[in-house]
Amino acid sequence: MTSIDLALAGVSLGAIAALSGIGLLVTYRTNGVLNLAQGGIATLVAYVFREMVVEWNLPIWLAAVFSLAVVSPGIGLLLERLVFRPLARRRASAAESLVASLGVLVLSLGITAGIWGLGSRSDAPSIFPNSSVRLFGDTRIGVDALAELVMVIVFAGVIGLIAARTAFGRQIRAVVDDRQLAELSGVPADKVAAAGWAAGTTMAGLTGILLAPRFQLTPYGLTLLVLETFAVVVAARLSSMPVAVLTALGIAILQSELKQFTLHGDAGQILTVLQSNLFIVALLVLLLAVPKLRELGSGDSGATASFSSRGAPPSGRVSGVRLRQDYLGKLGGGALLLAPLTFAPSDLRSAFMVPALALIFLSMVIVTGYSGQLSLGAAGFAGLGALLSLKLANGDLFGLPAMPGIVSMFVGALFVAPIGLITGYPAIRRRGLTLALTTFAVGAVVSRFVFEQPTFATGLYLDPLSLFGWELSEKAFYVFELICLGIGLLVVRNLHHGRLGRALLALRDHSEGAAAVGVDVRNLKLLAFTVSSVVAGLGGALLVHSSYSFSADDFAPLQSLLWFTAVVVFGADSAAGAIVAAAFMVTIDVLAPAGSSTLAIGILALALGWMPGGLASAVRGGLRLLAQYLADSFVDPNQRAPRPVPVRISAVGHLPATTGITGLTGIPGIGSTLGAARAGHYARWPLSGSQDGLPADAPRLTPFGASLVAMVQQYTAAQTAGARRRQATDPDGAPRPTVPRPAGPTPTGAGAGAHPAEGGRA
C-alpha cells in the first residue's frame, strides 16, 4: 500500500476519534465536567445497537435511529438530572465531578458486563456498506471514512456556529462561567447543561457504534479505546474544537502510516506496539508537554480535600475511652481478616485476593487520601511489582540470580520505587484533572508496552513460595499476606502521624499555604508517589501469587479507574475503608457473576453525591449522630454551660473545606454531611460523663435524662443488692437482662423527645 492509501485508511479512525473528541468538548464546555464515562456510554450504546440488529433483527437504520436519537441522549439527560445537576447545585469541586463521572463509567461498564458478559463479540454490525469510492487513479476511499468525515465537519461546524453566533452559545458560556450568576440573570442553566450532556452522550454513542465493527466488541476493550481519544481533547487543551479534529486525524493517519515500516529487534517490537497504540502514547506525551490544560473554573488544587472524611487524628492526648474503642475496632477487624483461615481450601483461595487488593487500595489512600493527589495509575504500579518480582524469582532480570519467592516480592516492590518517583515528577506542577489523566496515561502506556508484550510477560513461571526450605501451605501463604498487609498498614500509619502526617495533610488541604510555612511540597509529593508505588507493587506481587498467574488483564488501565472509584467510595483517607473495599469487591465477585462488583461500586459511587466523604465518613457520621442524639436526650440544651469559645459551626451542614483556597462559602464540605458539621459541637459534649465540659450535675439534665439516670441507678442498685441476696440464698437465679430499658414513654420522656436540642445548636 502506498502512503496515500495508508493515510486514507487512517482517516476513518481519525474521524471517529474526532467525533469522540467533539463529544467530550461539548460536555466539558457546557458543564465543566470531563466525561470520563464517555467510553462506558459508547460501549453501552454499541451493545444496545448490536442487540437490536443481531438479536431482534431490526433494520440497521431503525436501530441506529433508536440508539442515537433515543438511547444516547436519554442517557445524557438522565445523567444530568440525577448525577451532575445535584453536584453543580452544591458547587462541587472538579475533583468530585471527576469521581462522579468515574462512577458513571464504572456503572455503565457494570451494566454492560452484567447484561452481555465480559466475552468478546465479533458480529457488531456496521452502519455503512463495506464499499469504497474511487478518488483518483487507483486510490479509493471507504464509504464509511467518507461519511464519518462528513459527520465530523457537519457537527464541528454546527456546534461552532451555535457557540459563536447564537444567544444559546452565549448562555452556555455564562452557565459555565458561573452557573448561579447565570441563573440569576435569567439563563435556563439546567436546560443548557442538559443540552450539553445530551449532545455529548449522543456523540459518545455514535463513537461506540462506529468503532465496534472495527474491533472485537468487549466491554473493557471498547471503553479503553474511547478513553484513548482523550489525547485529542488534551491537545485541544480542553477548548479548541478545530485543534481536536485535526489532532485526531493527524494521530490516526500517522499511526496508519507507521504500518509501512518494519524494523527488527527491540525497535521493531516498539514499532509494532506503536502501530496500534499511538493514541495512548500521544496522550502521555501531550500531557507531559502541556503543563496546564485550560481547565474551567478555578481548576481547583487537586481539591481532594473533598475526598477526606476527616482531618488528622488529634495530636493531643486521646481519652482512654477513645483509645479502647480504637483497639476494639482493630481487634474486630483483625479477627475478620483471620477468619478465612478457618475456611474450606477453595474459599481460602478466594480470600487470597483480599489482602493483595487491600494493599493496592492502601497505596491509593496514601496518594489520594493523605496527600491529595489524584492518581489513576495504580494498576500500572501493581502490575510492575508483580512482573518484576516474578522475573526476579525466575532469575530473569538484569542478570540477577534467581531469588527465593518471598524475597523477590519485596525486592520487586522496591524496584517499582524509581518508576513511582518518575511518575511523581509530573505531579509537582500538575494538579486535578491534568494529573489524573497523566497518571492514567502512565498506567496505560506501561500496560501496552510492558504487560501485553510477549518479551516481558511470557515464559514466567510461578514457583510455590517457601521460607527456609519449608514450603508455604495455603494457610501459611494467607498469613504471609496478612503480614505484608500489616507492613503496609504500618507505613500508612506512619504517614498519617506526627510531623510527616501533618505536613501531608497540610499539603492536601492547601499546598500554597503549606509551602508558605516551609513544608517541602515538592519532595513530599515525590515521597507520597514513591511510597505508594512500592505498596502497590507489593500488592501486585501478592495478587499474582493469589491468582496463580500473571495476566495483563488483571492490571489493565481500566482496573485503576475501577479501583480508584472503589477507594473513594469507601473513604479515600481511610485505611480501614481500603481493606473493607477489597473484601467487598472480592466477596461480591466470588458470590455473584463476574462484573457484579463493578456494578455495585458504580452504584455506590453515584451515591457519593449524597455522602461526600465516602462510606467510611458516612459510618463515622452516623455513629457521631447517634452519640449526639444520645447526648441530646440526656442533656437539656437550654441549661448547658455557655460556650467557652465564640466559634460558630457552619449552618449549611458542611464544614467549609476550602475556605482558605477560594474564599467562597458553602463549598462542598469535607467530612460527612451530617457528622462532621456537628463534630465541633459534639466534641464539647463528650459522652463520658466524668470529663469537664459535660455538665454531670443533675439540674443540667433533661427531665428525661434525669429520670433515665435515676432509673439506671435504681436498677443497678437493685441488681447488686439482689445479686448479693441471691448469692446468699438462691445460687441458680435466672439470668436477667443487663441493659436497662425504659419500658414505655414516661410522662417526662415524651416531653424531652419532642425538643431534641435543635434550638441550642443554631
Add this chain to the structure above:
Amino acid sequence: MSRHVLQAVGLVRRYGGLTAVDHVDLVAPPGMITGLIGPNGAGKSTLFSLLTGVEQPDEGKVVLGSTDITKMRPDIRSRRGLVQTFQVPSLFPTLTVADNLLVGAENRRRDYAGGLLGLSAQGRGRISHSAERVLERLGLAPKGPVTQIVEEVLDSLGLSDVRDTIAGTLPTGALRLVEFARALCARPDILLLDEPASGLDSEETAKLSQLLRRTAADGVGIVIVDHDVDLVFSVVDQVYAMVGGRVVASGDPETVRNDPTVRSVYLAQAPLAAAGHSGEAR
C-alpha cells in the same frame, strides 16, 4: 540569634508589554514594620509575589541576610526565615488550630523519610525517640521545643481556647489570627503580610495593629501590603509608595504622606505623569 534583612535589588517583572514591577529596590530590616501602599494596579501584589517566590523576577534579585534567594522556591524561603500570609487566609481546614500551628513550627527541617520509618519525630535519634514515645503513651512526655513554641504562640495570641477546634469551622477574623500565629510559629526573620486587615472589622483591625507592633518589638521584620491606608500609616515605621510599577516615595510615614506624588495619587489632583520623580529607595 541575629535576624536577617530582606532586600530587593532592582526587581523587574514584565507581563508581555506591561512592566508590572519596574526596577524596585526595597529594604525591610528586622524589628521594623515596612508598609507597601499604592493604588490598584500599582504592582504591589506582583512585588509581593516576587518577594515570596511565587513568581520569578525578570531582572534583579531578592536577598535575605547575605544569601541571594531569588531562585529559591517559596518553601525554601520559608525555611530560611521569610514567611508569608495570604490575602485569603490559607489554613489547613481539616486540621485543628494547634496542628495548623505545629505544621508551621516543625517544618524548618525536611527529613520526612525518618517519619516514614516511624523514627525521630523530634530529630533526636532513634533511641531517645522510642523512649519519648513510651513517655508520651504514659502521658509524661516532656514538651519538645516545637510544642513549646506552639503553646507560647497560642497563649500570647489568646488562641488557647480554640486550640482543638477544626480550623475550617472558624470565622474569618479568627482565621486571620490563626494564620498569623502559624506564620509566627515558623520563627520568621521577616513576615510578609498580604492585606492582613481585609475582612476584619474595625475592632479586629485595631487588635491586629497592636499585634503587629508587639511582633516587631520582638525583633521580627514585617512587610505589610494593604489597601487600608489608615492601618498602614498608623502602624508602620517606613512606607514605600508604588505607582505604575515604580516606587515613587519612601521613608517614614510622615514624609510619604506629605509627598506631592502620593498626595496627587490618593487625592487624584494631578495626572500620574510625575511618577518616579522623587527618590526611589534610600
